[in-house]
Amino acid sequence: MGxxxxxxxxxxxxxxxxxxxxxxxxxxxxxxxxxxFASMPETLAExxxxxxxxxxxxxDTSALVVAALCVYPLDKDACIAMINYLSGPSPMSQRDLQxxxxxxxxxxxxxxxxxxxxxxxxxQNDYMPSQPYTVTVSEHPYSYAKEGVVSLNVRSGGADSxxxxxxxLAKDGKWYIWQSGYHALLVDIRQPESTNPWA
Numbered sequence: 001m002g003x004x005x006x007x008x009x010x011x012x013x014x015x016x017x018x019x020x021x022x023x024x025x026x027x028x029x030x031x032x033x034x035x036x037f038a039s040m041p042e043t044l045a046e047x048x049x050x051x052x053x054x055x056x057x058x059x060d061t062s063a064l065v066v067a068a069l070c071v072y073p074l075d076k077d078a079c080i081a082m083i084n085y086l087s088g089p090s091p092m093s094q095r096d097l098q099x100x101x102x103x104x105x106x107x108x109x110x111x112x113x114x115x116x117x118x119x120x121x122x123x124q125n126d127y128m129p130s131q132p133y134t135v136t137v138s139e140h141p142y143s144y145a146k147e148g149v150v151s152l153n154v155r156s157g158g159a160d161s162x163x164x165x166x167x168x169l170a171k172d173g174k175w176y177i178w179q180s181g182y183h184a185l186l187v188d189i190r191q192p193e194s195t196n197p198w199a
Contacts (some may be wrong), residue, residue: 011150044082061177124193150168
């Protein structure tokens with residue numbers, strides 16, 4: 001049984017260059033990168049064993065944030081450990097931890113918010129992603145507006161607009177979440193159809 005099946009069963013239903021743009025990235029809202037996970041991690045060990053966990057691009061780091069959020073309904077501590085791994089030199093503060101807990105508790109979204117960012121996940125299918133599990137990460141017009149920081153978008157099947165994630169390149173050559181750069185992912189989305197009493 002995979003991660004999303006368990007959640008459903010449980011829940012019921014490089015150096016900078018001018019302009020702040022890192023080498024190798026085109027900028028200008030035209031690059032779209034599908035990040036494919038062969039399997040979904042459920043533990044920190046499985047998470048850090050993923051090839052994307054080398055954190056070699058802001059696209060990989062952004063997709064991993066989504067994967068980490070999927071673990072929350074099964075193991076909150078593992079989710080937090082994953083986010084801390086992605087945060088590198090700036091682990092989650094008490095304020096970040098409380099924000100995560102509060103947002104996940106709203107509208108029972110812990111069960112589906114992470115999954116909603118995967119391809120094929122919609123309110124109509126209770127946010128069950130299609131396989132292979134894919135998060136599509138894209139540039140937008142302001143991706144490189146902040147010096148040293150890259151902002152990328154991911155789309156939820158339950159929202160009309162994309163949500164952004166901010167990452168920053170550290171001295172070790174890895175891309176980490178910058179400050180509270182993933183909080184936009186926790187904004188409410190449409191509820192799964194199975195929770196709609198009028199459907």
